[in-house]
Amino acid sequence: MVATPDVPAPEPDEPIVVEEAVDAELLVEEVSIDGMCGVY
Amino acid sequence: MSRLVDEFELGLEAPICLTWELTYACNLSCVHCLSSSGRRDPRELTTAECKALIDEFERMQVFYVNIGGGEPTVRPDFWELVDYATAHRVGVKFSTNGVKITPEIAGRLAASDYVDVQISLDGATAEVNDAVRGAGSYDTAIRAMERLAEAGFRGFKISVVMTRHNVPQLDAFKALADRFGAQLRLTRLRPSGRGADVWHELHPTDGQQRELYAWLVERGEDVLTGDSFFHLSAYGEPLPGLNLCGAGRVVCLVDPVGDVYACPFAIHDSFLAGNVRDRGGFAAVWRDSPIFLDLRHPQNGGACTQCSAYDACRGGCMAAKFFTGLPLDGPDPECVKGHGARALSSVDPASAPRPSGDHSHRGGPRRPVALGMPAIRPARACDESPLAGSVKETSHV
Amino acid sequence: MAFDLDAAWGLHPQVAVRPERFGALLYHFGTRRLSFLKDRTLLAVVRELAEQPSARAACQVAGVEGAELARFRAALAALAASRMIMPRTEAP
Numbered sequence: 001m002v003a004t005p006d007v008p009a010p011e012p013d014e015p016i017v018v019e020e021a022v023d024a025e026l027l028v029e030e031v032s033i034d035g036m037c038g039v040y
Numbered sequence: 041m042s043r044l045v046d047e048f049e050l051g052l053e054a055p056i057c058l059t060w061e062l063t064y065a066c067n068l069s070c071v072h073c074l075s076s077s078g079r080r081d082p083r084e085l086t087t088a089e090c091k092a093l094i095d096e097f098e099r100m101q102v103f104y105v106n107i108g109g110g111e112p113t114v115r116p117d118f119w120e121l122v123d124y125a126t127a128h129r130v131g132v133k134f135s136t137n138g139v140k141i142t143p144e145i146a147g148r149l150a151a152s153d154y155v156d157v158q159i160s161l162d163g164a165t166a167e168v169n170d171a172v173r174g175a176g177s178y179d180t181a182i183r184a185m186e187r188l189a190e191a192g193f194r195g196f197k198i199s200v201v202m203t204r205h206n207v208p209q210l211d212a213f214k215a216l217a218d219r220f221g222a223q224l225r226l227t228r229l230r231p232s233g234r235g236a237d238v239w240h241e242l243h244p245t246d247g248q249q250r251e252l253y254a255w256l257v258e259r260g261e262d263v264l265t266g267d268s269f270f271h272l273s274a275y276g277e278p279l280p281g282l283n284l285c286g287a288g289r290v291v292c293l294v295d296p297v298g299d300v301y302a303c304p305f306a307i308h309d310s311f312l313a314g315n316v317r318d319r320g321g322f323a324a325v326w327r328d329s330p331i332f333l334d335l336r337h338p339q340n341g342g343a344c345t346q347c348s349a350y351d352a353c354r355g356g357c358m359a360a361k362f363f364t365g366l367p368l369d370g371p372d373p374e375c376v377k378g379h380g381a382r383a384l385s386s387v388d389p390a391s392a393p394r395p396s397g398d399h400s401h402r403g404g405p406r407r408p409v410a411l412g413m414p415a416i417r418p419a420r421a422c423d424e425s426p427l428a429g430s431v432k433e434t435s436h437v
Numbered sequence: 438m439a440f441d442l443d444a445a446w447g448l449h450p451q452v453a454v455r456p457e458r459f460g461a462l463l464y465h466f467g468t469r470r471l472s473f474l475k476d477r478t479l480l481a482v483v484r485e486l487a488e489q490p491s492a493r494a495a496c497q498v499a500g501v502e503g504a505e506l507a508r509f510r511a512a513l514a515a516l517a518a519s520r521m522i523m524p525r526t527e528a529p
Contacts, residue, residue, distance in 0.1 A: 027512035029044050029473045030519055033057060033104060033464065034225070035281035037267040037357075038291040038303035040059045040106045040135045040158070040199070044473055047459045054455070056462065056471065101455045103464040103471070129453065131466055154466060 051336035054100035064399035077110035078401035104131030113140035138184025146191035158197040164212035231363040271356035274349035288335035305359035342369030365392030440514035445525035
């Protein structure tokens, strides 16, 4: 298997990875199944 | 990356969930019934047709259906259809006034992982509730709730249509839900079905809307709304939910005779997309109906697009505008900025579109709301009651 | 808690996956929560999870570039938090 550049696992004192995750828009959004208008 | 809300407005491959009105028959005659229910329609889908429809939902991966009506539990094949749906990976929630929730039924429901129950209640007291839903309906609902709680069914829904008369009971509703281990759900009154006749006198006042919004914001996701108050998001912080009209894009209605509408609040030829009995069935209607395709285009917001709140309210509810006689590319009748009220003042109520079809019980003019007076109910023609010959059953259930 | 990219993951058995134009919908029949995946590559990652010995490998197979990995890890963390995906305990 070809090695890919690893993103280091986040340490509590390493803010950079956390900042990246916060700045980038989250790729997942969640809602309740009751959260769409037009159903009883 | 475009916003999720923009993607949804362009429509999905299949509904996420949908309302399925199983029958127009009902033992009650609620004054605001959005489907004008009461009498069974002889053209109702057969059991076999219902199962074929469930098969389609499964193929399309509709995640769940909210089965309502009328009162869906009065159909003899109701439980058979619920079992069929859950056996075919279609989740079920059904809306009921509680009339058929016996202790035995409550036990079976509590044991099922894939069936949810929604009890309708429009007053935290019998006085307020029965003025809208009829004498004895409060007791029937509470009894059903007691039985579900007793059977260990945690988290069933208590669904309330907010009116001028029950906004003062918000805390009492929450207490009721807490008492039974249920989840409270508040929904918006639309001028749909019989609601068209009582909307002007029943819908919450401006002050009550503001009060309701603040109360909902404080409760967060503890209280459900079915995303039906997204027009209130114009007040400020958006309420939980998608905050968009799902009609024809994310959700739709299948009615008892197989007609498919954009949403249960829009039962009118203008929003009739097709029929599941047509060739291609429900899937073809969802995919190809010109009405749905039109809804999946970016909508014209008209003057509303200039408003600072448009991003939050997106012009409000299509059905509310339609049945109050307002143009669809204008403000919602309950626009929190007052634009809707202003627009309404120049609309002749008599010119507003009438709901299509009326399955109401016969026997007199629609009863106006008479809160504060003793609840006098005119007798209904028993031979059209779906419980004809067994009306007393309600007191033994 | 940081999401462990080097652990084995899989879809929760009560989750239904439905591809969409913009990505996918995930519905959890147990929790009744709905998750939207806003990216088709993320869908590919989620589908690969059960086939790969680690989430990191699933990302690689799905074509996630190194620089994007943090973003995908955050997405997987969100899915784990809502129990859409769960750790696999059996040997891959």
